[in-house]
Amino acid sequence: MKKSKSIAQYPYIVWSIIFIVVPLFLILYFSFTNSGGAFTLENYEKLFQPNYMKVFYNSVKLAAISTVLCLILGYPIAYILSKLDPKYRTLLMLLLIVPMWMNFLLRTYAWMSIIGRNGIINTILKAIGLPTMNILYTDTAVVLGMIYNFLPFMVIPIYTVLIKIDQNVIKAAADLGANKFVIFRRIIFPLSIPGVMSGITMVFMPAVSTFVISKLLGGGQYMLIGNLIELQFTTVGDRYFGSAISILMMVIILISMAILSKYEDKDEKEGGGILW
Amino acid sequence: MVGKWAKRIYLSLAYIFLYAPIVFLIIFSFNSGKSSASWQGFSLKWYVSLFDNQRILKALYYTVLVAVVSSLVSTILGTISAIGIDKMTGWKKKAVLNINYLPVLNPDIVTAISLMTLFIFFRLTFGFKTLIVAHVVFSTPYVIVSVLPKLKQMPDDLVKAAQDLGATPFYTLRKVILPQIAPGILAGFLISFTMSIDDFVISFFNTGSGVTNLSIEIYSMARRGVSPEINALSTLMFISIFILIFLANKKDLIKNERKRGKVDD
Amino acid sequence: MKEVFNLQDSNKDIILDLKNITKKYGDNTVIDNLNLYIRRNEFVTLLGPSGCGKTTTLNIIAGFEEPNNGDVIFEGKVINEVPPHKRQINTVFQRYALFTHMNVYENVAFGLRIKKIPEKEIREKVKAILKLVDLEGYEKRSTDSLSGGQQQRVAIARALVNEPKVLLLDEPLAALDLKLRKEMQLELKRIQQSLGITFVFVTHDQEEALTMSDTIVVMNKGRIQQIGTPEDIYNEPKNKFVARFIGESNIFDGIMHDDYRVSFEGREFQCVDKGFDKDEKVDVVIRPEDIKLEEYGKGMINGIVTSVIFKGVHYEIEVEANNKKWLIHNTKQVKIDEKIGMNIYPEDIHIMRKARDME
Numbered sequence: 083m084k085k086s087k088s089i090a091q092y093p094y095i096v097w098s099i100i101f102i103v104v105p106l107f108l109i110l111y112f113s114f115t116n117s118g119g120a121f122t123l124e125n126y127e128k129l130f131q132p133n134y135m136k137v138f139y140n141s142v143k144l145a146a147i148s149t150v151l152c153l154i155l156g157y158p159i160a161y162i163l164s165k166l167d168p169k170y171r172t173l174l175m176l177l178l179i180v181p182m183w184m185n186f187l188l189r190t191y192a193w194m195s196i197i198g199r200n201g202i203i204n205t206i207l208k209a210i211g212l213p214t215m216n217i218l219y220t221d222t223a224v225v226l227g228m229i230y231n232f233l234p235f236m237v238i239p240i241y242t243v244l245i246k247i248d249q250n251v252i253k254a255a256a257d258l259g260a261n262k263f264v265i266f267r268r269i270i271f272p273l274s275i276p277g278v279m280s281g282i283t284m285v286f287m288p289a290v291s292t293f294v295i296s297k298l299l300g301g302g303q304y305m306l307i308g309n310l311i312e313l314q315f316t317t318v319g320d321r322y323f324g325s326a327i328s329i330l331m332m333v334i335i336l337i338s339m340a341i342l343s344k345y346e347d348k349d350e351k352e353g354g355g356i357l358w
Numbered sequence: 359m360v361g362k363w364a365k366r367i368y369l370s371l372a373y374i375f376l377y378a379p380i381v382f383l384i385i386f387s388f389n390s391g392k393s394s395a396s397w398q399g400f401s402l403k404w405y406v407s408l409f410d411n412q413r414i415l416k417a418l419y420y421t422v423l424v425a426v427v428s429s430l431v432s433t434i435l436g437t438i439s440a441i442g443i444d445k446m447t448g449w450k451k452k453a454v455l456n457i458n459y460l461p462v463l464n465p466d467i468v469t470a471i472s473l474m475t476l477f478i479f480f481r482l483t484f485g486f487k488t489l490i491v492a493h494v495v496f497s498t499p500y501v502i503v504s505v506l507p508k509l510k511q512m513p514d515d516l517v518k519a520a521q522d523l524g525a526t527p528f529y530t531l532r533k534v535i536l537p538q539i540a541p542g543i544l545a546g547f548l549i550s551f552t553m554s555i556d557d558f559v560i561s562f563f564n565t566g567s568g569v570t571n572l573s574i575e576i577y578s579m580a581r582r583g584v585s586p587e588i589n590a591l592s593t594l595m596f597i598s599i600f601i602l603i604f605l606a607n608k609k610d611l612i613k614n615e616r617k618r619g620k621v622d623d
Numbered sequence: 624m625k626e627v628f629n630l631q632d633s634n635k636d637i638i639l640d641l642k643n644i645t646k647k648y649g650d651n652t653v654i655d656n657l658n659l660y661i662r663r664n665e666f667v668t669l670l671g672p673s674g675c676g677k678t679t680t681l682n683i684i685a686g687f688e689e690p691n692n693g694d695v696i697f698e699g700k701v702i703n704e705v706p707p708h709k710r711q712i713n714t715v716f717q718r719y720a721l722f723t724h725m726n727v728y729e730n731v732a733f734g735l736r737i738k739k740i741p742e743k744e745i746r747e748k749v750k751a752i753l754k755l756v757d758l759e760g761y762e763k764r765s766t767d768s769l770s771g772g773q774q775q776r777v778a779i780a781r782a783l784v785n786e787p788k789v790l791l792l793d794e795p796l797a798a799l800d801l802k803l804r805k806e807m808q809l810e811l812k813r814i815q816q817s818l819g820i821t822f823v824f825v826t827h828d829q830e831e832a833l834t835m836s837d838t839i840v841v842m843n844k845g846r847i848q849q850i851g852t853p854e855d856i857y858n859e860p861k862n863k864f865v866a867r868f869i870g871e872s873n874i875f876d877g878i879m880h881d882d883y884r885v886s887f888e889g890r891e892f893q894c895v896d897k898g899f900d901k902d903e904k905v906d907v908v909i910r911p912e913d914i915k916l917e918e919y920g921k922g923m924i925n926g927i928v929t930s931v932i933f934k935g936v937h938y939e940i941e942v943e944a945n946n947k948k949w950l951i952h953n954t955k956q957v958k959i960d961e962k963i964g965m966n967i968y969p970e971d972i973h974i975m976r977k978a979r980d981m982e
């Protein structure tokens with residue numbers, strides 16, 4: 083029986099209304115207004131023009147490619163780690179996370195020096211006598227940057243789910259005659275799907291909304307949704323259009339989350355799962 | 359299934375991939391030349407000039423200051439809020455939790471520009487205060503998410519027992535509730551601190567008046583041409599992180615040893 | 624008019640008095656106009672099935688819940704408005720509720736510290752109470768290094784060290800294994816008697832209640848069914864619910880023709896109850912251990928053995944007679960399908976009024 087000491091919740095209710103709800107409403111409001119203050123749909127109409135639609139398409143395409151690649155590359159990592167001796171796997175898990183604590187811009191910037199026209203890779207290629215590769219400022223560079231930054235976000239949830247699989251379940255399957263392939267296909271992989279869904283969410287969302295990766299590795303002209311928004315709010319100064327783009331991006335994300343949330347662990351929102 | 363060596367090679371390649379840029383940064387921090395493409399000999403000069411680079415030092419100062427202040431504020435706000443939210447029920451609780459989760463779910467650029475729009479709307483000057491507020495906004499949900507499960511795990515009867523023994527609600531909070539949820543509070547603080555130190559997007563849109571942070575500095579340098587002093591800085595940061603992890607793990611190991619000694623009976 | 628269930632004794636001995644207590648959760652009435660008084664140094668047990676309101680009653684006494692109606696009177700004063708931390712009552716919780724971030728000493732000293740008792744005195748008191756509960760030397764131990772029984776004793780020590788006038792115990796032995804439970808039952812009784820504190824004990828285990836209590840309060844659906852000593856409750860259950868809940872019984876429909884004369888199961892019996900209306904319909908209770916087995920044909924009721932189970936202390940025997948099953952406890956073995964006769968002495972036949980509302 084909890085006797086409510088209900089004063090504790092009010093500061094945050096007030097705070098979150100002011101700093102979370104109101105700002106979002108402002109964005110929503112501006113997306114339906116113009117500089118004259120009138121209600122209008124012109125911002126959204128502008129969005130549906132081909133050149134802007136192309137930007138959306140590119141963002142989703144690149145984010146999807148990166149997510150799929152992260153899954154293909156990351157699942158084996160999670161799997162191999164989960165099978166290791168507990169001593170080693172905690173250490174290796176830690177080593178996996180350490181790079182994430184290095185400044186995100188620094189790591190992205192470092193890639194610029196590695197894949198740039200005068201970067202390390204090309205220097206080595208030149209030395210061997212092979213033709214140089216033009217990686218920087220292309221789609222490939224952006225995808226590379228996304229994979230680099232978000233791979234651990236795919237590995238960790240899958241790993242977490244894999245190590246929680248009851249070993250007795252696997253023993254039972256083996257006892258009933260299943261070999262390693264069958265065990266993986268029909269028991270381990272299906273049980274790991276919540277982790278996979280988590281990983282997909284944690285990669286796709288930031289990937290579709292990034293602007294740093296595309297700016298640094300894609301170059302000044304490179305446009306993903308994130309860059310478009312940044313442009314509107316800084317150089318161009320059209321916050322109305324910028325708001326409309328933001329709203330549309332939020333809609334994309336909400337839809338993706340709704341699809342993915344069918345597979346997620348219900349506990350996590352209340353604050354369970356991930357940390358404890 | 360797949361050979362042991364195949365697994366090892368794959369894993370090694372993965373880790374090499376992850377650490378390549380970092381190793382690269384560290385190596386070239388010792389490069390005597392300015393270029394980050396060709397090695398021109400070993401030198402420590404960038405470490406020396408780092409301590410003279412006012413821009414970088416100022417950015418570092420603000421980065422740490424903002425991280426410390428905003429983490430403290432969000433930890434306190436988050437803990438109080440978690441205690442309050444834990445006692446809520448029904449649709450109100452769901453609503454608060456969902457709103458709380460918005461800064462976590464939203465892409466940081468949306469959180470960033472929505473806050474920026476709010477500040478513009480209320481005609482506030484951008485600077486230290488707006489930056490702190492912005493950081494607290496995105497950190498507090500993580501504190502709440504850390505503390506709430508600890509509150510849920512705490513046996514109901516504990517508060518009743520404290521009151522039964524004569525403790526006022528405030529005494530109960532101090533001596534019973536807070537110690538019980540302490541690991542959650544600490545985790546929340548650490549997450550806030552880490553996210554704050556590393557933040558770029560939200561800071562970029564919500565600061566001004568010369569208040570900057572490391573990420574913003576690196577961003578503006580990255581397009582012009584980054585000075586190797588940044589490499590030196592990254593190396594130093596990396597070493598400190600390593601030391602911190604080592605110390606943290608050592609403390610855990612000691613705690614486990616002590617626990618093992620107790621379980622006899 | 625308040626019904627006076629209890630035995631004699633003067634009113635100034637009453638330490639706790641619950642008057643007309645009602646508690647509702649929405650539409651659900653958990654406690655229905657409860658009246659109960661408890662005397663000093665008494666070991667009172669609230670006994671009943673889950674949901675009968677016994678734990679809620681305890682919570683109201685402790686102050687964790689407020690009654691919708693009625694008064695809680697402690698030592699003559701109404702304490703409805705007094706918050707739990709100000710009442711001179713302490714509680715032992717079912718799952719111990721030990722402060723896991725403190726060691727045994729700190730747990731036990733918690734209440735004393737709040738009262739700002741000097742450290743030296745605290746040390747002495749803690750030492751003494753730990754000795755009383757057989758945990759001498761355990762001061763520095765952490766709570767998670769203790770077994771269930773030890774944690775229980777720390778919880779008891781933590782409550783008792785504050786020298787409360789009344790100690791409330793909410794099914795404190797529920798989580799212990801059988802042997803430990805029985806030991807603790809005797810321990811608690813011993814502690815209660817040596818310290819002279821009033822204990823209000825809650826349990827759903829009738830055997831536990833019978834073992835430990837001075838007075839048992841049988842509750843069901845928020846109402847008191849019967850108050851009495853263990854012998855009273857066992858031997859003279861007031862209604863079907865109490866009869867079924869306490870001990871095992873055979874219950875039959877009967878008719879009281881006259882004082883000391885009742886008929887059930889097809890024949891008349893002599894009994895020791897009176898005061899019923901002529902030919903009143905009643906419930907007849909006979910305890911299994913009171914039925915005497917005879918040769919077939921020589922019993923008041925005759926039938927066939929349908930089940931025999933060895934229970935260690937006795938055999939649990941089922942006899943079918945006239946399509947009714949009779950339960951008998953006997954130390955002598957019988958065989959299934961054996962024909963057998965049953966005899967009952969008048970003083971072993973208990974008559975109860977039919978309840979107006981069934982359980």
